[in-house]
Each structure stands twice: as C-alpha cells, then as structure tokens.
Amino acid sequence: MTTRTTEAPVETPCLKQPDRWFAERNDDLQAAKQECGMCPVRTACLLAALERAEPWGVWGGEIFVDGTVVEVKHGRGRPPKHRPHGSCA
Numbered sequence: 247m248t249t250r251t252t253e254a255p256v257e258t259p260c261l262k263q264p265d266r267w268f269a270e271r272n273d274d275l276q277a278a279k280q281e282c283g284m285c286p287v288r289t290a291c292l293l294a295a296l297e298r299a300e301p302w303g304v305w306g307g308e309i310f311v312d313g314t315v316v317e318v319k320h321g322r323g324r325p326p327k328h329r330p331h332g333s334c335a
C-alpha cells in the first residue's frame with residue numbers, strides 16, 4: 247500500500263546549490279548554515295541528521311563531522327611534524 251499526499255514539494259535552499267552544503271571551505275559552510283535558517287524543514291532536517299549521525303556536510307543549520315555537530319570545520323592541513331611519543335610510524 248502506498249501513501250499519497252497532496253502537499254506540494256518543499257523548496258529547500260540546499261537544492262539550489264548542493265555543493266555548498268558539502269564544501270571544504272569554512273566560509274561556504276557558514277553561508278550554507280545561514281541559508282538553512284530560512285528553510286521550512288530545518289528542525290526535522292537537523293533531528294534526522296543527528297539520528298543518522300551524518301558523517302559530513304551541513305544539515306539543519308549545523309556542520310557535521312563524523313556524526314557530531316561542530317562550530318567550525320577544520321581543513322585537512324598537513325600532518326604533524328612531530329608524532330606523539332609512542333605512536334607508530
């Protein structure tokens with residue numbers, strides 16, 4: 247059995263520029279967060295992303311990294327010059 251709805255599809259800001267929601271640059275991610283603020287499904291989107299533990303991207307106005315909400319996503323950067331004492335390699 248299928249469920250049908252007569253509701254119109256929701257136009258969400260992330261559908262217009264999806265790359266921004268998964269960008270590497272922090273300023274793009276911050277812009278995506280702001281645009282989420284205007285989204286009619288923001289709360290549901292955020293709760294669903296938390297439940298799925300989204301590995302990355304902006305969901306519901308928050309930046310996710312490895313299933314956790316973070317304020318700022320840090321770039322990959324260089325590996326440390328000095329490894330902690332006792333680490334391999």
Ligand code: SF4
Pocket residue numbers: 258259260261267281282285286287288289291292304305306307
């Ligand atoms: S709240 Fe969710 S659905 Fe709405 S723009 Fe942001 S990521 Fe897209």
